[in-house]
Amino acid sequence: MKKNIRKLHESFLNAFRGLGLCIHGERNFRVHMVTAFYVTIFALLGEATAAEASILCVCFGLTMGAELMNTAIERLCDRQASGYDGFVRDAKDIAAAGVFVCAAACVAVGVCIFIGEGVLAAALQYIFAHLWVAMALLASAPAALWFIFQYGRMQ
Numbered sequence: 001m002k003k004n005i006r007k008l009h010e011s012f013l014n015a016f017r018g019l020g021l022c023i024h025g026e027r028n029f030r031v032h033m034v035t036a037f038y039v040t041i042f043a044l045l046g047e048a049t050a051a052e053a054s055i056l057c058v059c060f061g062l063t064m065g066a067e068l069m070n071t072a073i074e075r076l077c078d079r080q081a082s083g084y085d086g087f088v089r090d091a092k093d094i095a096a097a098g099v100f101v102c103a104a105a106c107v108a109v110g111v112c113i114f115i116g117e118g119v120l121a122a123a124l125q126y127i128f129a130h131l132w133v134a135m136a137l138l139a140s141a142p143a144a145l146w147f148i149f150q151y152g153r154m155q
């Protein structure tokens with residue numbers, strides 16, 4: 001029992017290590033994180049329902065999970081090939097297509113929820129009525145950009 005718990009604990013630690021590697025090393029993953037952050041803020045401001053919020057959570061998991069898999073495939077390919085390799089090219093392009101398909105599906109879901117269900121209009125109405133929220137969102141933009149473009153350069 002104790003051994004099983006230790007193994008489970010190690011599995012979580014390994015998964016968090018992989019997550020940390022991706023956050024640090026993959027700019028596209030940080031783009032997904034920042035997008036998820038702002039989508040969450042707008043969903044809260046627009047009072048998305050529990051069902052809509054659940055669908056958005058699935059979308060975040062889908063795109064970030066696909067990006068993690070894509071990164072794992074890219075790293076294996078880079079390890080395998082020293083120069084140009086047609087198989088590596090195909091594998092990387094297919095993995096990238098996997099991320100693209102997931103992201104495109106999530107954009108479609110976002111359009112349905114934010115535009116179709118009026119969540120974006122409600123969020124904008126809230127923001128215009130509370131200008132400090134607009135200021136806070138604007139003020140967060142440089143931090144978001146720094147996180148996307150500079151965070152990976154830190155040792």
Ligand SMILES: Nc1ncnc2c1ncn2[C@@H]1O[C@H](COP(=O)(O)OP(=O)(O)OP(=O)(O)O)[C@@H](O)[C@H]1O
Nearest residue numbers: 028070074081083084085086088089090092093096
């Ligand atoms: N060793 C290789 N042989 C052939 N083509 C390659 C090789 N490495 C990369 N490519 C091609 O270059 C593209 C970009 O590869 P790269 O490893 O730079 O991915 P990336 O730009 O980091 O991708 P992502 O933006 O998804 O993280 C690949 O999709 C593939 O078409």
